[in-house]
Amino acid sequence: MNRRAGDVPPRVAVGVDVGGTKTHWRAVDADTGDLVADRVVPSELGTGLRDLAAWLAAHLRGSGLRYDAVGVGAHGCDSPALCRTLQSELVARLDVPVRVVNDAHLLPHAAGLPGAIGVVAGTGSVAAGTGPDGEPLLAGGWGWALGDEGSAAGLVREAVRAAYARHDAGLPPDELTTRLLTAFEAAEVAALSQAMTRSPGAEEWGRHVPLVFEAAAEGSASAVRVVEEGARALAGLVDTLIARGASAPAVVAAGGVITKQPLLFAALRDAVRERHPQVPVVLLKEAPVRGALSLARELLGVRRPRPGEEGG
Known part of the structure; x- marks a missing residue:
């Protein structure tokens, strides 16, 4: 949907899929799903979550975009505590609402099937699901030296x-x-x-x-x-x-x-x-970053996008 001059600036949702080798981030108008930006860059994971948060924040600030909420699926966030840590680090740097999950948890959201089990088989492998109380669950993902079967x-x-x-x-x-x-x-x-x-x-x-x-x-x-x-x-x-x-x-x-x-x-x-x-x-036929966008739009009170919906 095109906006006319003088309209209120759109709220921008950003989704980020941080993989082991590349990071895909996409920005959309949170309310219409219209695409604002879409980029893929080599991942720079650093030596810990603080390094990753600093890199992601610098990258987003350097994009020149204004954004209102960020959803992140991150390789290496292998427990709820790690996800909370990265989320806190990003909130402190970006000063907008942020939600962080393991990158495997993006798959059900990207497919329009929240609550499903996601299985990643790429550089590494891991499976993610949702427990009876809504808590995130992970299995596998222990790295190439110890596991990652099927990767x-x-x-x-x-x-x-x-x-x-x-x-x-x-x-x-x-x-x-x-x-x-x-x-x-x-x-x-x-x-x-x-x-x-x-x-x-x-x-x-x-x-x-x-x-x-x-x-x-x-x-x-x-x-x-x-x-x-x-x-x-x-x-x-x-x-x-x-x-x-x-x-x-x-x-x-x-x-x-x-x-x-x-x-x-x-x-x-x-x-x-x-x-x-x-x-x-x-x-999954959609890019996993679509799941991160779904999380960001939910932070802004926007319904989940339907499968195939443009942009988000």
């Missing part, structure tokens, strides 16, 4: 383990092993672990995840098994949340891996259906 780094890690198991069994390299050797510039399977530890980290390992799906498409039983086991681990996170009392009208999946790889989404859908046949699994 980019987790799938590559398990692919290498599968290659070693095949090698130890005296079997010749298959499509998966061959692709891993090429990707990590290793002359033989025995050298894979050393090649990987030269450049450890979620982003470095995770960038090779397409090869797992390419090998699966070429008939590698090992690669298919890695994907299916990753999906079952993600479904296990859903099980954990439901066992803790999370509402489950649906499961909403998103993240850089699962949105680009139909095989992983199909395996997750099948694994959840096997355990909870009444729970539909949907792939």
